[in-house]
Amino acid sequence: MKNKFRILKILITVIIFGFLLSFSLKRFNNKSMEKVSVNLVKTKHPVYFIDEKDIKEIVKKSNPERRIGDINIPELEKKLNKLPAVDSANVFLNLNGNLHLDIKQRVPAFRLNKNGNDFYVDGKGTEFPISKNYSFPCMLVTGDVEKSEYIKLAELVDKIDRDEFSKKYFIGISKEKENYNLLTSQGNYKVEIGDLENINLKVKGFKTFVEKHLVYQEPEKYTKISVKYDNQIVTTLNPYCKANDSMMNLGSKELAKAPSAANLAKKEAAKPVLKPETKPKEKPKVSVLKPKTEVKTTAKKETYKPKTATSKPAAKPKAKVKIE
Numbered sequence: 001m002k003n004k005f006r007i008l009k010i011l012i013t014v015i016i017f018g019f020l021l022s023f024s025l026k027r028f029n030n031k032s033m034e035k036v037s038v039n040l041v042k043t044k045h046p047v048y049f050i051d052e053k054d055i056k057e058i059v060k061k062s063n064p065e066r067r068i069g070d071i072n073i074p075e076l077e078k079k080l081n082k083l084p085a086v087d088s089a090n091v092f093l094n095l096n097g098n099l100h101l102d103i104k105q106r107v108p109a110f111r112l113n114k115n116g117n118d119f120y121v122d123g124k125g126t127e128f129p130i131s132k133n134y135s136f137p138c139m140l141v142t143g144d145v146e147k148s149e150y151i152k153l154a155e156l157v158d159k160i161d162r163d164e165f166s167k168k169y170f171i172g173i174s175k176e177k178e179n180y181n182l183l184t185s186q187g188n189y190k191v192e193i194g195d196l197e198n199i200n201l202k203v204k205g206f207k208t209f210v211e212k213h214l215v216y217q218e219p220e221k222y223t224k225i226s227v228k229y230d231n232q233i234v235t236t237l238n239p240y241c242k243a244n245d246s247m248m249n250l251g252s253k254e255l256a257k258a259p260s261a262a263n264l265a266k267k268e269a270a271k272p273v274l275k276p277e278t279k280p281k282e283k284p285k286v287s288v289l290k291p292k293t294e295v296k297t298t299a300k301k302e303t304y305k306p307k308t309a310t311s312k313p314a315a316k317p318k319a320k321v322k323i324e
Helices: 002-029 052-062 073-081 147-162 164-169 199-212 242-257 261-270 283-309
Strands: 035-040 086-093 098-105 108-114 117-122 127-129 139-142 170-176 179-184 190-194 222-226 234-237
Touching (some): 052 098, 073 086, 117 147, 147 170, 164 170
Parallel strands (some): 108 139
Antiparallel strands (some): 086 098, 170 179
């Protein structure tokens, strides 16, 4: 009997609690939003592609009457996440009727100019358009860069930004065919690195070249410094730099001394070509003729001897007959 009474008591309590809860929810849903709080999550590099006004305008359009019961939180999160400059969005409602929105914006790794179009690329390799109201200071990359190279290129830019030496020298990146070039702030030269592999070793090689050689030269002396080869640095002189006049003249003199390909071809063409059929025949003719004369003379002798041998024989003497 006591157990039945306890069960009945529990059921009545649950029913009353459910009725009060439904009444409270109904009253809460009919209540208008007290406040909309937008929290733009801070990142390592501050960005301002969107602001609180933009977010609140989206919330207002999704719920113009500001009624709490009309707020569709999952749908609102989808709309915010579809914004190009938004990396992630989290929306929740507290018991006081205040709507909270945590917005994390995308941070550009570099700005890419490809086929005449300008857009940003973040560290995850995601493209998003530039803003008319705000421009983020980042590395400019030009050329036909493949999407599969975005992440490695973002890592390269990050390494340049974290290194004081690289950050001082490199101001841009360009891709020409399959080779990447680092554009420098000093001089008119570019640093050719080839592909995006072994970046640390290539940058270290350029740093060594600068510290041991380039600091003692004029910045305009070179047009290109290539570090894409293993264990060697190849430089291209600037023909318009006065400091290179003596070296260019010396190089031209050495080239003048060296036989050119055209001259070698002319010499080869001037050489007489002896064909097998035009070679003079020397002694074979004489050696052939001599046997012929010898054969003729011997033939005559041989034919002469038979004639003498076959001449008429002398008449035999007649036998003498005695008559007795």
